[in-house]
Amino acid sequence: MTHSRHRRWIGAALLATFSAGTAHAADLTKLPVKVPPVASWNWTGLYAGVHAGGGLGFSEAGNPYGTSIYGDKIRTPAFMLGGQVGYNWQPVGSPWVFGxxxxxxxxxxxxxxxxxAPNGTMTSSTCSARPQYTGALTGRIGYALGPTQRTLIYGKGGAAFLHNRIDATSNFGFGVFPITTTDSSNTSWGWTLGAGVEQALSPAWSLKLEYDYRHFADVSLDTPATFSTPPGGALPTPVAASSTSVRQSMHTVKLGLNYHFGAPANATWGPDAYAAMASAKPGDSGWNVEVGGRYWYSSGRFQKDLPGTNASSTNLISRLTYADLTGHSGEVFARIDTPWRVFVKGYAGAGKIASGRMNDEDWGLTGNSGGPPYTGYSNTLSNLSSTDMNYQTIDIGVNLLQGPGFKFGPFVGYNRVHEQYAANDCAQTASPTSGICTRTITNTAVITETDTWQSLRVGAAGDVWLARRWRLTGDIAYLPYVRFSGVDNHWLRSLVIDESGRGRGVQMEAFLSYYVTPQFSVGVGARYWAMWTTSGDDAFNGSPTERSDTYRYERFGGLLQASYKFD
Structure with a gap:
């Protein structure tokens, strides 16, 4: 499965999960015999709000030295936080909304x-990207659903911009050649297309979920001067700097809360509207307990960058990238809502990482005596065998907004992820004369990576009912503190590397459930995790290297679930 397919599938799964529309059914067995007609709501007016979400950006550099054999596309998982302001106009008697x-x-x-990286003789570079802020000015066209018109399905399009810093640094030059870095810091304009669903929770508040694709103008980037190793491994010769362009795009999913001016913040729809929503008791805030099980089919990625010196985290001597880490896991989950609006939720899961691949890159290799033969760039490919994974999450929060058919509030929590990857073969893809896996190795333990990620979660959770049997839940969490610990066993070198780091991340998930009975439901969902370190350390066979390593992790996929709810 390619990364492009994963991006399209995850973006579509998250949007479909959130976008079914929202209404309410609190007690499936108690429906009113007759309720007064309820006037439809009109979306016309000024609004402002906040949003939080996650995204995945791509910055793809062209190669002025030839077709690359590996790399060039920078992945930038992102947490986003911001605000929006807008105006809607809905003609009286029409379901269409313009804004x-x-x-x-x-x-x-x-x-x-x-x-x-056109070949193994030229010492390639490390490109890094740090998107800092983005914005958009768009028009919206929507359609209000149902007799009350409180669910708005919309599309949007317009102009967008991104401020992004892109750096390129020459990798390790045998300890002889100087480090060269170039950078480009630009605000680029482009276009955006998106779609979403917005639900009016009350006359003053609405909740929306939105997916956007943004494409920005290319930016120019100077390439750093580097060097090339002649055939036979003689002393490398300089390669002059050049220039190229970088393509930029971004996929985002965000959850937003809007305040509509003109209505008191505590305004409600009234008892007739609640009856029409089939609510058993408006404002009911008793105990609720839900328990269930899930199956998660996922794909993952782990990357670690090892700098050649402690002075630079992007002048690398080695990088290991574990990709297409296919996971199968089962989990149990529960949520408890109390009469005081406090809720506790969590899950725990375990399973297998069934397959994957690993690229092990090295720069500036020398012979046993520290001299020739020289190798500018080595890249070996390994297939991964089946290994274990497990994870746990616990959150506690408060429903600041709560009423018939909806709950919304902030939470804090803890997440732990433990995974292992094992490479049992090795083949050289860049430098046939490097001496590293130039004769393919099979059925032999090469490298085992065992990692644990622990994080503090700060986020928001939403819970909204659809019609009579459909319910939508989801949350988005920022990880302001992430702690990483790992062990890398290089079996062929009798080398054990102890790893640690601290950083940040983002996690989000959503589920759409169908209630077969008032208590039992089945559902589908999607989940995305990303964590990365901003500082890191390692020790080779117990000896600290004093380098600033960087570690990155992603996992994303689809879920099936079944649950039972106690009221």
Missing amino acids: VEGELSWLDADGTVTCF
């Missing part, structure tokens, strides 16, 4: 990749 909206989002994002 304009402006938004601005701060981004916490970072990524690196190998770039300018």
